[in-house]
Amino acid sequence: MKFVVKHVGQSGRLGCLSGVDKRLGEIFETPLLTMYTRGGSVPHITHEVLQMITKENLLLQMPLTTLMSAYSSIESFGKGLSEFVGLKEYPCYVTPQDPATETPTGYNVSNKVAVWTRNGKRTVDPVKYMNMIEEMRPDMYLALCDGDTDSGSSKKRITKSVQRTLNLFRECYRHHQESKVLINAALLAPIEGGYDLHARRVFSEEMAQYDVAGYVLDGLHTNGAEAEKIKFDTIEPVIKECLKCLPKEKLRVAHGAWNPCTLIKLVAAGFDMFDTSLPYLSTERGKALVFPYDQNMITPNTGPNSVKNTDHYEISLEDSIYAEDFKPVLQNCACLTCKQHTRAYIHHLLKSQELLGRVLIMIHNLHHYLEFFKSIRRAILNDSLDSLCFLVQTQDHDS
Amino acid sequence: MSGKAPPALSYRVLGTCSTSKARVGVMSLPHHDVDTPVFMPVGTKGTIKGLLPQQLEALNCQIILGNTYHLGTKPGIDILKKAGGLHKFMSWPRALLTDSGGFQMVSLLELAEITEEGVKFKSPYDGSECMLTPEHSTEIQNAIGADIMMQLDDVVHSTTTGPRVEEAMHRTTRWLDRCLKAHSRDHDQTIFPIVQGGLNPSLREQSALQHIERDTRAYAIGGLSGGESKDDFWRMVHLSTDLLPKDKPRYCMGVGFAEDLVVCCALGVDMYDCVFPTRTARFGCALLDEGQINLRCVAFEKDFRPIDSECSCTTCERYTRAYLHSIVTNETVACQLVSVHNIAFQLRLMQRIRASIMEDTFPTFVRSFMKCRFPDSSYPKWIVEALSAVSIVLE
Ligand SMILES: [Zn+2]
Ligand SMILES: [Zn+2]
Numbered sequence: 116m117k118f119v120v121k122h123v124g125q126s127g128r129l130g131c132l133s134g135v136d137k138r139l140g141e142i143f144e145t146p147l148l149t150m151y152t153r154g155g156s157v158p159h160i161t162h163e164v165l166q167m168i169t170k171e172n173l174l175l176q177m178p179l180t181t182l183m184s185a186y187s188s189i190e191s192f193g194k195g196l197s198e199f200v201g202l203k204e205y206p207c208y209v210t211p212q213d214p215a216t217e218t219p220t221g222y223n224v225s226n227k228v229a230v231w232t233r234n235g236k237r238t239v240d241p242v243k244y245m246n247m248i249e250e251m252r253p254d255m256y257l258a259l260c261d262g263d264t265d266s267g268s269s270k271k272r273i274t275k276s277v278q279r280t281l282n283l284f285r286e287c288y289r290h291h292q293e294s295k296v297l298i299n300a301a302l303l304a305p306i307e308g309g310y311d312l313h314a315r316r317v318f319s320e321e322m323a324q325y326d327v328a329g330y331v332l333d334g335l336h337t338n339g340a341e342a343e344k345i346k347f348d349t350i351e352p353v354i355k356e357c358l359k360c361l362p363k364e365k366l367r368v369a370h371g372a373w374n375p376c377t378l379i380k381l382v383a384a385g386f387d388m389f390d391t392s393l394p395y396l397s398t399e400r401g402k403a404l405v406f407p408y409d410q411n412m413i414t415p416n417t418g419p420n421s422v423k424n425t426d427h428y429e430i431s432l433e434d435s436i437y438a439e440d441f442k443p444v445l446q447n448c449a450c451l452t453c454k455q456h457t458r459a460y461i462h463h464l465l466k467s468q469e470l471l472g473r474v475l476i477m478i479h480n481l482h483h484y485l486e487f488f489k490s491i492r493r494a495i496l497n498d499s500l501d502s503l504c505f506l507v508q509t510q511d512h513d514s
Numbered sequence: 515m516s517g518k519a520p521p522a523l524s525y526r527v528l529g530t531c532s533t534s535k536a537r538v539g540v541m542s543l544p545h546h547d548v549d550t551p552v553f554m555p556v557g558t559k560g561t562i563k564g565l566l567p568q569q570l571e572a573l574n575c576q577i578i579l580g581n582t583y584h585l586g587t588k589p590g591i592d593i594l595k596k597a598g599g600l601h602k603f604m605s606w607p608r609a610l611l612t613d614s615g616g617f618q619m620v621s622l623l624e625l626a627e628i629t630e631e632g633v634k635f636k637s638p639y640d641g642s643e644c645m646l647t648p649e650h651s652t653e654i655q656n657a658i659g660a661d662i663m664m665q666l667d668d669v670v671h672s673t674t675t676g677p678r679v680e681e682a683m684h685r686t687t688r689w690l691d692r693c694l695k696a697h698s699r700d701h702d703q704t705i706f707p708i709v710q711g712g713l714n715p716s717l718r719e720q721s722a723l724q725h726i727e728r729d730t731r732a733y734a735i736g737g738l739s740g741g742e743s744k745d746d747f748w749r750m751v752h753l754s755t756d757l758l759p760k761d762k763p764r765y766c767m768g769v770g771f772a773e774d775l776v777v778c779c780a781l782g783v784d785m786y787d788c789v790f791p792t793r794t795a796r797f798g799c800a801l802l803d804e805g806q807i808n809l810r811c812v813a814f815e816k817d818f819r820p821i822d823s824e825c826s827c828t829t830c831e832r833y834t835r836a837y838l839h840s841i842v843t844n845e846t847v848a849c850q851l852v853s854v855h856n857i858a859f860q861l862r863l864m865q866r867i868r869a870s871i872m873e874d875t876f877p878t879f880v881r882s883f884m885k886c887r888f889p890d891s892s893y894p895k896w897i898v899e900a901l902s903a904v905s906i907v908l909e
Contacts, residue, residue: 154840156847163569163828163854185840191816192836201833233844439593455567455605459597463560463589470564470846 116301118366126383127495145387149176155200178213195252206254214370215392217339241286255301258287262333264309273309301328319360329366342371347380394480402429408490450482523704534904535782543661546608550784563853577609583618599659610660648692672740679712708736722757739768748900755782795852798842814839827858
């Protein structure tokens with residue numbers, strides 16, 4: 116897989132990822148939204164429905180935590196992960212941890228990383244990890260790492276995270292270099308160091324010396340909904356420090372359920388790849404994303420004090436105010452859910468604990484985020500990321 | 515366009531089996547034409563197991579069921595009225611059938627009590643005393659607006675005997691009259707009377723004859739599939755279809771196991787419904803001609819075949835048993851995928867039945883189906899007897 120920067124705007128940059136093994140000639144435009152999956156499927160979305168959301172090719176982000184229970188099946192299947200999960204047309208990208216689920220902290224030991232599967236804790240060392248990667252044959256993967264740090268981590272924890280990750284990475288890297296199976300797979304290196312600028316610089320400088328396809332900015336949060344609360348200001352110094360030391364032509368990835376505003380600022384800072392954790396988490400809590408990403412969008416009132424409140428980018432369809440609301444989730448939204456169904460129906464489905472409720476919200480949320488990313492790419496070209504960011508924070512008052 | 519609007523239900527027989535009572539027909543309803551014999555998936559609360567209306571259409575599903583009791587409590591009749599009926603509320607363009615709500619009430623609410631006026635029950639929400647009368651059931655179903663509605667009937671457990679069965683049978687007829695009188699949308703909704711009479715042949719006969727007198731557009735056979743012996747079950751169906759007019763559709767309520775469907779088609783039943791195929795999908799049970807498999811079983815961990823290699827549903831086209839095994843009961847996607855297959859299985863079974871009747875090879879189909887389902891020819895006695903009653907002999 117190859118990444119090329121095509122255009123550097125006043126802020127942010129456009130590029131493309133190409134040479135994906137499974138679909139020769141396929142090109143993904145960056146900033147790219149990868150599709151978060153659980154157990155190999157987009158949550159609530161079968162292949163049949165995925166086709167109704169978008170016919171575009173998608174890069175599937177597959178957390179090992181959600182797949183490891185099925186590893187013996189994957190191994191004996193022998194044709195790689197994408198085909199095993201019934202999505203062979205889609206390239207896949209494996210990460211050790213799950214960006215949408217909070218990772219229990221404090222369980223990593225020396226050269227073993229805790230991987231929390233649905234059957235509990237498993238520990239994975241680099242040899243085991245690389246063997247699994249070879250069997251899964253992803254198009255892209257992140258090396259094993261100890262990213263168990265956040266803004267509250269002690270210096271001692273950061274030091275451990277850094278030292279262990281360096282060792283884990285070196286072993287994965289050596290294995291990757293020797294592997295014949297992984298010749299076309301892109302290896303991404305983790306960047307650790309918590310919120311310690313010095314540690315970040317040292318780590319980034321070290322990683323800059325390896326021949327990898329890109330870097331994943333790790334260790335800023337421990338995954339799950341906590342990431343949503345992160346304001347860009349708090350991570351800005353860390354990001355600047357890391358990017359300063361890393362080669363500019365390589366892919367830069369930031370996983371997690373960033374709120375839309377922080378995400379735009381990450382794009383502006385030069386990040387190229389994200390995932391759909393936020394649309395997923397939003398769906399799980401029965402909420403639909405309604406923030407505007409286009410000047411012409413009329414978005415609903417998301418509740419009291421919604422003006423410029425970055426937390427209010429969604430509406431809660433379980434709220435009884437929607438029980439008799441026969442409007443679509445979002446006016447003028449072209450998604451399948453909005454074209455055909457009402458807030459009242461989705462409200463009813465959620466209240467009745469019917470599966471279709473979350474299916475319909477997920478369809479809308481994924482569509483919304485995919486369109487949001489198109490808007491981000493346009494804004495980079497027009498040097499208007501600032502006004503997009505302002506727009507995302509604005510709420511019109513129309514219900 | 516001028517002239518009279520077509521009736522809310524018209525039925526045409528397209529072909530009959532020259533051996534048994536099986537027949538193929540088309541039932542034209544305001545929202546869709548339905549090929550019979552038909553299996554109708556159950557969408558209790560205005561949805562079926564996470565499937566989009568588009569997916570049901572792609573499965574060639576022509577009619578689905580909604581449950582009046584559930585819909586009446588959530589979202590409630592007011593909202594359904596404001597939405598313009600259930601079709602619009604759930605965005606389902608094809609045909610719908612609703613039950614009367616009575617059966618659900620009697621089976622779900624412990625304190626339901628049946629009087630001449632209706633079904634008396636305590637509200638599960640505020641404990642207040644409520645009454646579902648035939649008029650009320652009809653009014654609710656008129657608001658829901660399904661193509662087919664069911665009369666409120668006096669439900670007794672299928673194994674009940676004695677005077678209670680006779681009382682219920684006569685009351686069901688009186689309630690039918692009240693439903694028909696209260697019905698306000700006869701131009702676009704059809705009420706099905708329900709033949710009752712428990713397992714008593716003479717009561718069944720009386721019930722059927724009383725309903726036939728009312729000259730409705732179709733008939734249902736009720737009070738079965740509730741734990742009675744299969745021997746009693748088929749005899750009651752057989753007796754009912756002998757009496758009911760040949761030019762009108764017959765609906766046997768609550769039937770959905772593959773062998774029951776095949777036998778009842780032979781006995782001349784045209785419509786079926788059952789929660790089983792979709793309910794069982796949630797627990798990872800997939801349906802096959804040979805029976806069912808539980809995808810949770812470790813045996814499927816390395817089974818890279820589709821659920822059914824004969825099946826062309828979107829699940830079998832793409833997903834393996836091993837993959838389904840890895841996500842079953844953990845990811846909702848598994849429930850949707852198995853539901854798609856199970857509905858496809860039921861509909862394909864009906865399609866195969868219809869095709870064989872049209873080619874007049876239905877007895878051959880029945881024999882090969884039963885052979886596949888009971889490979890060592892250990893056919894249950896009731897199946898052998900029921901089929902031989904309509905001249906189909908299993909070797
Ligand atoms: Zn939408
Ligand atoms: Zn199938």
